[in-house]
Amino acid sequence: MSKLNELWFDLREVTRDQEAILQRLSHSAISGVIASPGDDRVQRVSPHVRRAWTVNTTEQLAGIDMAHDLVLSSDRILLKDVKRLGYATGLKHEVRDHATLHEACDTEGETDYLFVSLAEETNIPLELILARGQTSPRVVVKQVKSVEDASVSMGVLEEGCQGIAFSASNLESLSKWMEQLARRPTESLVLQPVEVIAVDHIGSGYRACVDTTTMFGPTEGIVVGSTSQGGILVCSEVHYLPYMNTRPFRVNAGSVHSYVWGTNGRAEYLSDLRAGATCLAADTQGRAREVSVGRVKIEIRPLICVRARAGEHQVNLIAQDDWHVRVFGADGAVRNITTVKPGEYLAGHVCEPGRHVGIKVNETIIEY
Numbered sequence: 178m179s180k181l182n183e184l185w186f187d188l189r190e191v192t193r194d195q196e197a198i199l200q201r202l203s204h205s206a207i208s209g210v211i212a213s214p215g216d217d218r219v220q221r222v223s224p225h226v227r228r229a230w231t232v233n234t235t236e237q238l239a240g241i242d243m244a245h246d247l248v249l250s251s252d253r254i255l256l257k258d259v260k261r262l263g264y265a266t267g268l269k270h271e272v273r274d275h276a277t278l279h280e281a282c283d284t285e286g287e288t289d290y291l292f293v294s295l296a297e298e299t300n301i302p303l304e305l306i307l308a309r310g311q312t313s314p315r316v317v318v319k320q321v322k323s324v325e326d327a328s329v330s331m332g333v334l335e336e337g338c339q340g341i342a343f344s345a346s347n348l349e350s351l352s353k354w355m356e357q358l359a360r361r362p363t364e365s366l367v368l369q370p371v372e373v374i375a376v377d378h379i380g381s382g383y384r385a386c387v388d389t390t391t392m393f394g395p396t397e398g399i400v401v402g403s404t405s406q407g408g409i410l411v412c413s414e415v416h417y418l419p420y421m422n423t424r425p426f427r428v429n430a431g432s433v434h435s436y437v438w439g440t441n442g443r444a445e446y447l448s449d450l451r452a453g454a455t456c457l458a459a460d461t462q463g464r465a466r467e468v469s470v471g472r473v474k475i476e477i478r479p480l481i482c483v484r485a486r487a488g489e490h491q492v493n494l495i496a497q498d499d500w501h502v503r504v505f506g507a508d509g510a511v512r513n514i515t516t517v518k519p520g521e522y523l524a525g526h527v528c529e530p531g532r533h534v535g536i537k538v539n540e541t542i543i544e545y
Contacts, residue, residue, distance in 0.1 A: 183208040183340030194348035294320040366459040370507035371485035371525030385447040386474040396460040401431040407527040409494040412503035432495040461509040
């Protein structure tokens with residue numbers, strides 16, 4: 178997950194749809210707005226939102242709330258004087274070349290914030306700034322002008338920068354940004370022990386490997402199950418095998434008819450996943466993150482069916498019948514699927530049944 182926790186909007190760029198934009202901002206989750214001194218539009222935004230005022234002289238400090246607001250400038254000497262007066266400060270800095278990149282890094286400790294913009298499309302300078310300041314309390318905010326740039330910047334150096342300052346001149350651009358932010362929830366998937374009640378070798382069938390664009394950790398996998406009541410947490414191929422290289426991007430997931438869980442409680446058939454689709458990678462504690470699919474690899478293989486229950490709910494996993502396919506025990510330990518026995522407890526996800534095209538619906542449904 179990104180450590181992004183500050184969302185700023187640059188009011189200075191607003192030239193159209195002013196009333197609609199201010200209305201949208203007043204009901205948003207933004208952290209702050211950037212404005213020029215005297216811009217009374219900030220009064221239309223929530224009073225709890227922080228204001229970053231762009232100033233060029235100390236005379237412009239009049240009326241700035243020292244306890245709440247931020248003084249923003251590209252003048253380092255001015256900011257040093259302002260900081261001595263007790264104001265929180267932010268350096269507005271454009272990286273254009275090697276020299277201006279090192280200036281951004283060398284200002285560490287001078288200001289509370291660094292609002293950085295990049296002259297070129299590459300995020301390499303941002304990576305270097307974040308790497309140099311990993312232990313610093315200074316907040317790095319990247320100024321962006323497109324939804325695509327905002328999305329990429331959130332993932333720089335895996336965790337991304339601490340803040341995004343978005344510029345939009347019209348309501349359409351702002352709305353797209355807000356929609357993107359709404360799709361970034363912190364995900365979780367409730368896991369619980371499920372007791373194995375039967376293990377059967379069921380002959381050959383089509384099974385799917387899900388190759389993702391991420392690298393799984395040793396406690397991560399994907400929840401796979403035959404029914405809408407839930408499934409079992411299947412390991413990624415990150416664990417050692419004596420005869421082949423690991424595939425830490427892959428989960429040998431299960432038979433093609435199976436469900437795999439995604440965001441917002443949605444489930445997809447393994448056979449429906451394609452390059453560019455998404456699903457949830459979950460760890461043994463239920464912490465989950467959305468990952469992208471690179472491809473789905475389907476082949477005919479011998480299959481094994483593991484049936485399990487939790488109370489009145491039953492789940493089952495049909496996977497490749499081979500020792501190298503692994504699932505997680507309820508204790509978080511890795512189990513080779515061909516050694517699983519009735520009476521053991523696995524890590525499972527159990528939910529109320531009833532789905533239509535993967536979406537939870539309230540209807541009576543019986544699945545075996």
